[in-house]
Amino acid sequence: MGTRLTLFRLESRPEASKAMVYLSPLIAVGMTIITAMVMFALLGVDPVDAIATFFIEPISTLDGVTELCVKATPLILIGVGLAIGFQANVWNIGAEGQLIMGALAGGGLALAFYDQGSILLVPAMLICGTLGGLAWAAIPAWLKTRFNTNEILTSLMLTYVGLLVLSYLVHGPWKDPEGMNFPESRMFHDSALLPVLIEETRLNVGWLLALLAVAAGWVLISRHIIGFQIKVIGIAPLAGTFAGFKEKKLIWVTLLISGGCAGLAGVIELSGAIGQIVPAISPGYGFTAIIVAFLGRLHPAGVFFAGLLMALTYLGGDSAQITMNLPNAVTGVFQGMLLFFLLASDVLIRYRVRVGRRNIHTRLSE
Amino acid sequence: MHLKAKLGVTVAAAILALGFANVAQAQMKVGFVYVGPIGDHGWNYQHDQGRLALEKALGSKVSTTYVEKVAENADATRVITKLASSGHDLIFTTSFGYMNPTNKVAKRFPKATFEHATGYKRLSPNVATYSARFYEGRYVVGKIVGKMTKTNTIGYVASFPIPEVIRGINATYLSAKSVNPKVKIKVVWVSTWYDPGKEADAAKTLIDQGADVIMQHTDSPAPLQVAEKRGVYAVGQASDMTNFGKKAHLTAIVNNWAPYYVARTKAVMNGNWKQQDTWHGFKEGMVKMAPYNSVIPASVVKLAEDTRKGIISGSIHPFAGEIKDQSGKVRIPAGKKADDGLMAGMNFYVQGIDGTIPK
Numbered sequence: 231m232g233t234r235l236t237l238f239r240l241e242s243r244p245e246a247s248k249a250m251v252y253l254s255p256l257i258a259v260g261m262t263i264i265t266a267m268v269m270f271a272l273l274g275v276d277p278v279d280a281i282a283t284f285f286i287e288p289i290s291t292l293d294g295v296t297e298l299c300v301k302a303t304p305l306i307l308i309g310v311g312l313a314i315g316f317q318a319n320v321w322n323i324g325a326e327g328q329l330i331m332g333a334l335a336g337g338g339l340a341l342a343f344y345d346q347g348s349i350l351l352v353p354a355m356l357i358c359g360t361l362g363g364l365a366w367a368a369i370p371a372w373l374k375t376r377f378n379t380n381e382i383l384t385s386l387m388l389t390y391v392g393l394l395v396l397s398y399l400v401h402g403p404w405k406d407p408e409g410m411n412f413p414e415s416r417m418f419h420d421s422a423l424l425p426v427l428i429e430e431t432r433l434n435v436g437w438l439l440a441l442l443a444v445a446a447g448w449v450l451i452s453r454h455i456i457g458f459q460i461k462v463i464g465i466a467p468l469a470g471t472f473a474g475f476k477e478k479k480l481i482w483v484t485l486l487i488s489g490g491c492a493g494l495a496g497v498i499e500l501s502g503a504i505g506q507i508v509p510a511i512s513p514g515y516g517f518t519a520i521i522v523a524f525l526g527r528l529h530p531a532g533v534f535f536a537g538l539l540m541a542l543t544y545l546g547g548d549s550a551q552i553t554m555n556l557p558n559a560v561t562g563v564f565q566g567m568l569l570f571f572l573l574a575s576d577v578l579i580r581y582r583v584r585v586g587r588r589n590i591h592t593r594l595s596e
Numbered sequence: 597m598h599l600k601a602k603l604g605v606t607v608a609a610a611i612l613a614l615g616f617a618n619v620a621q622a623q624m625k626v627g628f629v630y631v632g633p634i635g636d637h638g639w640n641y642q643h644d645q646g647r648l649a650l651e652k653a654l655g656s657k658v659s660t661t662y663v664e665k666v667a668e669n670a671d672a673t674r675v676i677t678k679l680a681s682s683g684h685d686l687i688f689t690t691s692f693g694y695m696n697p698t699n700k701v702a703k704r705f706p707k708a709t710f711e712h713a714t715g716y717k718r719l720s721p722n723v724a725t726y727s728a729r730f731y732e733g734r735y736v737v738g739k740i741v742g743k744m745t746k747t748n749t750i751g752y753v754a755s756f757p758i759p760e761v762i763r764g765i766n767a768t769y770l771s772a773k774s775v776n777p778k779v780k781i782k783v784v785w786v787s788t789w790y791d792p793g794k795e796a797d798a799a800k801t802l803i804d805q806g807a808d809v810i811m812q813h814t815d816s817p818a819p820l821q822v823a824e825k826r827g828v829y830a831v832g833q834a835s836d837m838t839n840f841g842k843k844a845h846l847t848a849i850v851n852n853w854a855p856y857y858v859a860r861t862k863a864v865m866n867g868n869w870k871q872q873d874t875w876h877g878f879k880e881g882m883v884k885m886a887p888y889n890s891v892i893p894a895s896v897v898k899l900a901e902d903t904r905k906g907i908i909s910g911s912i913h914p915f916a917g918e919i920k921d922q923s924g925k926v927r928i929p930a931g932k933k934a935d936d937g938l939m940a941g942m943n944f945y946v947q948g949i950d951g952t953i954p955k
Contacts, residue, residue, distance in 0.1 A: 297674050297678075300674070301670075397787065401954070411943055432674075499670060503669075508668060508669055508693065509668075512669070551664070553682070557664070558665045
């Protein structure tokens with residue numbers, strides 16, 4: 231039995247401070263800003279100016295605020311769905327694939343009716359999109375409940391299948407016949423586009439659906455019996471089973487909810503912001519939403535704010551490039567630091583740091 | 597408290613300053629949107645070189661902005677809108693996927709001017725399109741690679757089966773075959789414009805299949821680097837890539853956007869900008885050849901240069917008939933030259949190329 235020489239070690243706290251659990255995202259944001267200011271100063275840029283450009287300039291106009299909402303819509307929608315699943319220890323990592331399949335289901339409908347308008351088109355697309363994402367998430371749900379496969383792997387791998395399906399369709403049968411062989415579909419009919427809320431902007435009905443999802447998610451988690459079961463199964467699976475909760479049912483429910491949300495987000499992105507099917511529908515919203523879910527403490531209200539913050543880092547990246555000539559990598563650095571500080575403060579909330587190594591005798595007597 | 601107030605004032609001042617800058621500027625603001633990183637040393641790098649040349653040429657009369665790595669989806673519309681709404685008078689969007697976003701934003705900002713590279717839609721009067729006749733460069737390169745290959749096999753790393761890329765493959769093949777009747781061309785499609793890993797794998801596969809000259813229609817120097825390592829030749833893409841493989845780099849087809857960017861910016865300044873579709877080649881200087889590697893025999897360099905000069909004078913046309921497609925059907929009759937319409941929509945391989953175009 232060798233003894234390890236450790237200068238620092240982590241000792242778990244008897245109880246994590248509840249206040250701190252909710253404060254840690256704020257601490258992470260604060261630390262990110264401070265570190266970013268140091269970074270800007272080292273780059274020779276006025277730190278206060280840079281932070282203002284990054285966090286305030288993007289939302290200083292109505293256009294900016296609406297763009298923030300447009301960018302946050304998929305993040306919030308997917309984040310809420312994922313948060314519900316994560317609370318039940320169901321790890322859907324494949325929201326990106328579900329988003330794509332939802333977009334294809336809704337977008338396919340729009341292409342089928344590209345030359346004829348109908349007020350029913352948008353509602354039908356939204357339903358198809360939701361069902362598309364839901365169906366894609368049903369595969370890992372079935373595999374997990376039937377064969378006990380790991381949903382992290384199956385849902386993630388299905389993302390790549392989804393990307394290939396998208397790539398096949400835009401390079402093949404769904405390619406714009408008048409598009410000179412370029413890989414993108416026709417433009418949708420005007421009636422296949424989501425109604426805009428504020429004229430001259432891109433803010434659309436999708437934003438309202440995201441808000442609705444936050445409210446519904448909140449009710450489900452805190453008021454509904456399913457929400458209670460999700461939390462119990464997540465914290466103490468055995469206790470849940472003894473209480474008669476059906477774990478398989480919860481796996482199905484949570485995966486279908488998160489898949490449906492992702493699919494809806496996909497069709498909203500197509501019909502609200504893009505207007506045709508392109509090879510890169512999503513810049514990784516399905517993955518970014520995982521960060522959003524954790525940053526939001528797996529609570530729908532938290533996800534709402536986290537989604538806005540994450541969206542702001544993208545818009546801030548644009549501003550930093552346009553007004554300060556800073557490189558695009560700044561956005562990545564911001565997001566990386568945010569996650570790093572969040573994880574670091576979470577660790578410190580649950581553990582405390584002790585200097586030196588623990589007495590070997592106490593260890594043996596345990 | 598004190599600090600907070602100070603911060604608030606600074607922030608307010610910063611916002612005011614931003615607003616003031618927009619009003620008080622006498623300079624013309626020109627924005628550029630790039631699909632990849634400016635450090636790709638290919639497509640985006642050359643557009644940025646064009647931007648820098650524009651700054652140099654017009655000095656304090658112009659200020660430029662660029663946004664890199666803008667995805668060809670909802671993000672593109674946001675970034676182009678942002679540039680238009682922050683007072684940019686002229687905006688160059690430099691990737692095909694920006695076509696619909698550019699036209700959408702142009703409709704909303706009729707006072708700004710938009711220039712979209714490689715597209716074909718000009719839906720409002722303030723949108724122009726431009727591209728370069730890269731196939732002219734391919735035709736010059738074809739003479740060199742046809743003479744330099746010992747295995748009679750040219751490897752070609754291709755991105756997407758769009759007319760632009762197919763045209764390049766055809767031009768290369770026709771030219772190489774004219775100096776080496778035994779030459780074959782092998783194409784690997786990588787379905788990306790920029791992915792060094794995939795591009796390198798494709799180059800390795802092609803070399804394993806006997807190719808001893810690697811050409812590419814993708815943006816990273818990775819295929820060239822593979823060629824250098826494996827001791828075969830390669831041709832650079834978009835910029836002079838000599839530094840990524842001094843022995844392998846025979847030459848490169850250089851995209852030279854600077855003259856166009858300067859001319860169009862001046863046109864907006866002078867108020868005589870007009871909507872048009874520009875397709876420039878060697879003659880106008882939009883396509884250039886990088887220095888020829890010293891391993892190329894003088895006779896071959898002369899052949900290449902004569903070809904280039906012939907294209908400029910009009911005595912040589914890469915797609916001069918008779919040209920048949922793979923099925924043997926005559927596409928360009930003897931004595932005729934392909935017109936721009938035919939070239940812009942080229943979706944067939946010429947006779948002699950093996951393999952099929954992916955659908």
